[in-house]
Amino acid sequence: MGLEQGRISATQLTMLIISFLLGTTLLFSPGGVAGRDSWIALLVGMVEGLLFAFIYATLAVRFPGRPLIQVFHSVYGSVGGKVIALFFLGYLFHLGSLVLTNFSFFFNTLILIETPSAVIVFSIVAISVYAARHGLEVVARCSQVLLPFALFFFILTFILLIKDFRLEHFQPVLAISAKRFFFAAHSAAVFPFGESVGFLLALPALSDPEKPWKCLLLGIIISTGVLLLSALRNTGTLGILQDIFFFPSFQATRQINVGQILTRVEILVAVNFLAMGFLKYTFLLYGVILGTAEVFGLREYRILGYPVGILMGILSLLNFAGIHENFEFLEKVYPFYALPFQVGIPLFTLIIAMIRKLPREGGET
Amino acid sequence: MNGDSTPAYRIDRKLILMILVTIVLFTGGCWDRREMETLGIVAGFGLDWVEKEKKFVLTAQVIKPTQVQTPHGGGGGGGEGEEAVWVVKSKAETVFKGVRGFLFESSRRLYFPHNQIIVVGKDAAREGVGPLLDFFTRDAEPRLSEWFLVAEGEAAEVLQAKAGLEKIPALAISRLLNNYTGTSEIGRSNLLGFLTRLLSKTTAPYAPLIKVEGEGAELKYRISGTAVFRKDKYIGELNKRETRGLLWLLGEVQDGIVTMDYGGGKVDVELIKSACRIRPEMKDGSIRMQVEIRAEGNLGANLAPVDFSVTERTRDLNSKLATAIKGEVEASLEKARTLQADLFAFGEAVQRKYPKEWRELEKKWMEIFPQLEVEIDVRTNLRLLGLTTRPTIIKEE
Amino acid sequence: MFKKIWRKAKYFMTIAGTEQAEEDGEEGMSLSPVLGENLHSLRQRLGKSSDIIMRRIILNLERKVEAAVVYVEGLADEKVINDHILSPLLKVKGTGKKDSVKILEYLADEVITVGGVRRTGNIDRLVSLVLAGDTLFLLDGSARALLLSTRGWEKRALQEPDTEIIIKGPRIGFVETLRVNTALLRREIGHPDLTLESLEVGAKTKTEVCIAYLQGLTDQRLVDEVKRRIRRINTDAILAAGFLEEFIEDAPLSPFATVTYTERPDVAAAKILEGRVAIFTDGTPVVNTVPALFIESFQSPDDYTFRFYYSTIIRWIRYLSFALSILSPAIYVSLATFHQELLPTTLLISMAAATEGTPxxxxxxxxxLGLVFELLREAGIRLPRPIGQAVSIVGALVIGEAVVSAGLISAPTVIVVALTAISSFVAPVQVGVAALLRLGLxxxxxxxxxxxxxxxxxxxxxxxxxxxxxxxxxxxxxxxLVPRDLKDVVVRAPLWAMLTRPKFIGRDPQRQSFDLRPAPPGITEQKKDSREKEGDQG
Structure with a gap:
């Protein structure tokens, strides 16, 4: 049917979703606008994210095993389907370049200050292309190896910081304005949960086509759990200070000091970010090249790996002039910009499919 | 099977790619690579303000690794005479520029991640430590766990003073602060704590005061009290007793000694642990703070002719201890009132309990704070009496 | 040529004692009834090699019949030839048969006292069997010949393998002779399902390769795939198991070996019992098993004989040491030249003091230093053992010490490289990969x-x-992820708890029954008894 021959199990997909959702969020705290209440904002955002996931899963179950692009075709017709698909892939393409931008800003700020950002971006691109060309199975397997390590490191940093938590940092609860709180919650829903819209491209490769529900919901809930711990850790350790740092997770981990010996372990955050972000970017790259190949009727998608990867890399260097633009975009523009792609296209497709009673029995291929 | 049956031409492409990557990496050089011998590891950093020139004077205590590591057995090396640190100065309008200004004197780039202490001269502290804090939070190298101190005189003097036991004086000061619990009379503050207080709109930051004594090569330092800030500016100081009072209210007292007169002699109680709860009460628009301190201690020294193995006397001593603690707290409160500095985070306590009312109160908190009624309730418990039951010296009646 | 080999291989069953009927219609030259011609053509085939013995004898039957015995000196057991072939033949007085073919049958059935007897008329085939150590018996007047199983050459005695040393467990290793090896395997696995199939690989070396698996347990597709891959090898020489490995690997360009090997029959048996296929190559004391998993590099037979707590710890130490062996120099370099902020202050000072002044x-x-270490190791392996030790002493002590005290290389580097060297010996299977990765990293x-x-x-x-x-x-x-298979990865579960075979290998998942956890006899009854007693009292 589609161009992806490989099949992945529900466990693999769930782990990939978790890695994807933790991709950049372990560093850029979602819902951070809400300050000390970001953990509540995160929970509310999760509910909204689950609603999104509900749409995706319904859509996937309605067209079991059908690649997304074919679904667009049958719903919107040949030309309309292509246009919608290109818009959708454009969003994923942009998202991928944003992930790369995050990489370059983070590493240029804290770890590799003098290394040119192009070197950082393109070395990640090269590896991601190498992985994406191997197909979904390999990406999923990588996430199965990386995710346990990432979670282990994460929980380690959490446990080591428990003694530095101050309960006062969480109080007063919900003292910010409702507007601001719900905006923060919405930001958390859009970044990262809504980004799981990209998995519409991967759901057809699920070996058990009835499972998208389980994978998406479990993926979102587990990653929320991790992000919740991360938010609690940052607020508990840094308190009000977390608002003045670009990377509160990194600063919080810097505070780890157990008996003057177990200290200076913040590199773990960078390693985690690199591993999970690598998976996120690789999956986005994979989705874009798979979708593009399907839109243009290519026989295989591998060939697109390098060109698309390099284009993403170039775009990532042009995205923002500086880190302030990145954060402003993330806080002010992205929550609205992402909506048409995360909610609009899937919901619209689903509604039209329901109205037109698609897919028809034994109908088109 | 694998699906990726690799034709021969693809190998060539991979090879070319690998060669290209290697060339790029090697020709580009190693951007962030810095050998350890190119780094001047800063152990302590000082900031002074020269009013006449409107310039900062920065002082850095740089470690000389080979001098720290005296090779055991080997008679060579610099021997005893060489100092393990090198103190370097720089003068500039801003801190960041001054940090770069070290390079006019230093052959090695100064490296801050291992900085242990930041000392600010009193003049600079009066002027405001904001410029300093900006550098130490914005720059990627410094860490928030550095201790923050205020020098009675110039910060440069502190960094030039010698430590008795350690080769690196800054490291010695940092260890000294780590062991504050022995007296519980040092109001230590690291960058994280200082910043947290600074960012809260009402709470006053504090830092230990350090004083340099002696002459020439025999400079020594000691902690002499606690400096109090309003915003980022130095406004006054607490003495040791007031500092202990502050620590009581922050719940940070651990092993200190409380000395009391009892029955014509002196009695020392060694504290073991303490806890403090601050509860604001609002009635008819006026606020009252309820402070509840619990302390536990052991009898440390008894120079009074009293046998404390009698429960009644111990109970009596307990209430004396409570009074003594209360005295310390009140002294501290009194000083804070005169300085108009909310050292005890009373404001935040109110904010936590009455977030709505707080919006109004916040604006005039500085007027409210000195008038704040504080009710102190101290409960103490003496647990152990040491090894002896009766006093060794019993005065004749 | 290629097809011919494997068709041959297909018919090539060498299990001793199996009599096989002559297959007609085989390609290639046939024998002629004239002995002289046969010997001539054999001489043409086998050349003038001095180790080929062609003994002509005359049988005193009803009439004198010329015959010949052909064998390779050294490969065939001359005692067997003398006692069981030549001496009975020369004692035969009469057969009662006239026809040479019938005489041959009579001799095979009633005179020669050798176990394996085969009949063939195909010259190619008999040449290859003679070269494998069988003895050819030619009778004048018969276009068919007898091939007598007399293989017996000097073998190494069975001894404990040097590479896989264990503390508890069998101390026997494979040798160079394939039949001995298969016999060792049969001794481990007594079940009749153990199937051994032979193939011949190598146009010039004619190496016998034997695959072993458990019928029914092993996936038949796997067996077929192994056979397919072995058959498509068309090369002149398979001198050792390593040659074969390179020809049947999945990922030939990968630094990781996707075929494992072992020198121990018990290990080979254990792998076969999990559903794997073992490949014996004649001439190498090593058996390959497929499919290979990365995790196998970290398993040792001792893991299953020691207490499982200890085995689990040891296994984690092996993982750790593998990680150390590839990562420690890289981490050291990155800490020393990039991330000095991650070192504890005092450690940084000591390290900085040690590097001060090194060029x-x-x-x-x-x-x-890493390369020097590889050099020392190679020298240590290749040199005779006593000299090898001297080399390592010179290398480790003299160079290591001198280089530091001369201030050429800092002491921490020497320490790290030494640590790496030690840890690289703990997970020995991946030594090659580790060295490569270490350098790259x-x-x-x-x-x-x-x-x-x-x-x-x-x-x-x-x-x-x-x-x-x-x-x-x-x-x-x-x-x-196969959670239930982590029982032999994350921990080494007790043997009675390892209920299943690895999921991806083999077909029959259940290994043993569920209630094998040992318990002292009668515990449950005792409990019941005491409860009843209490009940009585109450």
């Missing part, structure tokens, strides 16, 4: 620091994740 950048120190760490290390590890991970060995993902059971 080389840390990367070059680490890479250079150290260089990239010198260029990009920890960032580079993580990137390089990601490349390795993607590569590992993309590998398959005979259809089984190389990283399983970790990726794809």
């Amino acid at each position: 080389l950048p840390t990367v070059l120190e680490a890479v250079g 150290t260089v990239i760490a010198g260029l990009l620091g920890a960032f580079g290390i993580v990137l390089a590890l990601l490349v390795v991970l993607v590569h590992l994740a993309s590998l398959r060995s005979f259809g089984v993902p190389f990283l399983s059971p970790v990726a794809p």
Whole structure:
């Protein structure tokens, strides 16, 4: 049917979703606008994210095993389907370049200050292309190896910081304005949960086509759990200070000091970010090249790996002039910009499919 | 099977790619690579303000690794005479520029991640430590766990003073602060704590005061009290007793000694642990703070002719201890009132309990704070009496 | 040529004692009834080699019949030839048969006292069997010949393998002779399902290769795939198992071996019992098993004989030491030249003091010393043992000590390289890969620091994740995750709890019954008894 021959199990997909959702969020705290209440904002955002996931899963179950692009075709017709698909892939393409931008800003700020950002971006691109060309199975397997390590490191940093938590940092609860709180919650829903819209491209490769529900919901809930711990850790350790740092997770981990010996372990955050972000970017790259190949009727998608990867890399260097633009975009523009792609296209497709009673029995291929 | 049956031409492409990557990496050089011998590891950093020139004077205590590591057995090396640190100065309008200004004197780039202490001269502290804090939070190298101190005189003097036991004086000061619990009379503050207080709109930051004594090569330092800030500016100081009072209210007292007169002699109680709860009460628009301190201690020294193995006397001593603690707290409160500095985070306590009312109160908190009624309730418990039951010296009646 | 070989191989059953009917219609030259011609053509085939013995004898039957015995000196057991072939033949007085063919049958059935007797008329086939150590018996007037199983050459005695030393468990290793090896395997697995199939590989070496598996337990597709891959090898020489490995691997360009090997019959048996296929190559005391998993490199037979708590710890030490052996120089370089802020202050001071005044950048120190270590190791392996020790003493002590005290290389580098060297011996199977990865990682760490290390590890991970060995993902059971198979990965579960065979290998998942956990007899009854007693009292 589609161009992806490989099949992945529900466990693999769930782990990939978790890695994807933790991709950049372990560093850029979602819902951070809400300050000390970001953990509540995160929970509310999760509910909204689950609603999104509900749409995706319904859509996937309605067209079991059908690649997304074919679904667009049958719903919107040949030309309309292509246009919608290109818009959708454009969003994923942009998202991928944003992930790369995050990489370059983070590493240029804290770890590799003098290394040119192009070197950082393109070395990640090269590896991601190498992985994406191997197909979904390999990406999923990588996430199965990386995710346990990432979670282990994460929980380690959490446990080591428990003694530095101050309960006062969480109080007063919900003292910010409702507007601001719900905006923060919405930001958390859009970044990262809504980004799981990209998995519409991967759901057809699920070996058990009835499972998208389980994978998406479990993926979102587990990653929320991790992000919740991360938010609690940052607020508990840094308190009000977390608002003045670009990377509160990194600063919080810097505070780890157990008996003057177990200290200076913040590199773990960078390693985690690199591993999970690598998976996120690789999956986005994979989705874009798979979708593009399907839109243009290519026989295989591998060939697109390098060109698309390099284009993403170039775009990532042009995205923002500086880190302030990145954060402003993330806080002010992205929550609205992402909506048409995360909610609009899937919901619209689903509604039209329901109205037109698609897919028809034994109908088109 | 694998699906990726690799034709021969693809190998060539991979090879070319690998060669290209290697060339790029090697020709580009190693951007962030810095050998350890190119780094001047800063152990302590000082900031002074020269009013006449409107310039900062920065002082850095740089470690000389080979001098720290005296090779055991080997008679060579610099021997005893060489100092393990090198103190370097720089003068500039801003801190960041001054940090770069070290390079006019230093052959090695100064490296801050291992900085242990930041000392600010009193003049600079009066002027405001904001410029300093900006550098130490914005720059990627410094860490928030550095201790923050205020020098009675110039910060440069502190960094030039010698430590008795350690080769690196800054490291010695940092260890000294780590062991504050022995007296519980040092109001230590690291960058994280200082910043947290600074960012809260009402709470006053504090830092230990350090004083340099002696002459020439025999400079020594000691902690002499606690400096109090309003915003980022130095406004006054607490003495040791007031500092202990502050620590009581922050719940940070651990092993200190409380000395009391009892029955014509002196009695020392060694504290073991303490806890403090601050509860604001609002009635008819006026606020009252309820402070509840619990302390536990052991009898440390008894120079009074009293046998404390009698429960009644111990109970009596307990209430004396409570009074003594209360005295310390009140002294501290009194000083804070005169300085108009909310050292005890009373404001935040109110904010936590009455977030709505707080919006109004916040604006005039500085007027409210000195008038704040504080009710102190101290409960103490003496647990152990040491090894002896009766006093060794019993005065004749 | 190629087809011919494997058709031959198909018919080539060499299990001793099996009599096989002559297959007609075989390609190639046939024998002629004239002995002289036969010997002539044999001489043409076998050349003038001095080790080929062609003994002409005359049988005093009803009439004198010329005959000949052909064998290779050294390969065939001359005692067997003398006692069981020549001496009975020369004693025969009459057969009662006239026809040469009938005489041949009579001799085979009633005179020759050798176990394996085969009849053939095909010259190619008998030549190859003679070269394998069988003895050819030609009778004048018969176009068919007898091939008598007389294989018996000097063998190495069975001894404990040097490479896989264990503390508890069998101390026997494979030898160079294939039949001995298969016999060792039969002794481990007594079940009749154990199937051995022979193939012949190598146009010139004619190496016998034997695959072993458990019928019914092993996936038939796996067996077929192994056979297919072995048959398509068309090369002149398979001198050792390693040659075969390179021809049947899934990922020939990968630094990781996707075929495992062992020198121990018990290990080979254990792998076969999990559903794997073992490949014996004649002439090598090593048996390959497929499919291979990455995790196998970290398993040792001792794991299953020691207490499982200890085995679990040891296994984790092996994982750790593998990680150390590839990562420690790289981490050291990145800490020393990129991330000095991550070192504890006092450690940084000591390290800085040690590097003060050394001329080389840390990367070059680490890479250079690493190469010196590889050099020492190679010298230690290749040299005769006593000299090898001398070399390592000179290398380790003299160079290590002198280089530091001369201030050429810093002491921490020497320590790290030494630690790496030691840890690389703990997981010996992947030594080759480890050396390669170590070098690559150290260089990239010198260029990009920890960032580079993580990137390089990601490349390795993607590569590992993309590998398959005979259809089984190389990283399983970790990726794809098979939770129940982690019982032999994350921990070493007690044997009675290892209920299942690995999921991806073999067909029959259940290994043993569920209630094997030992318990002192009668505990349940005792409990019941005491409860009843209490009940009585109450």
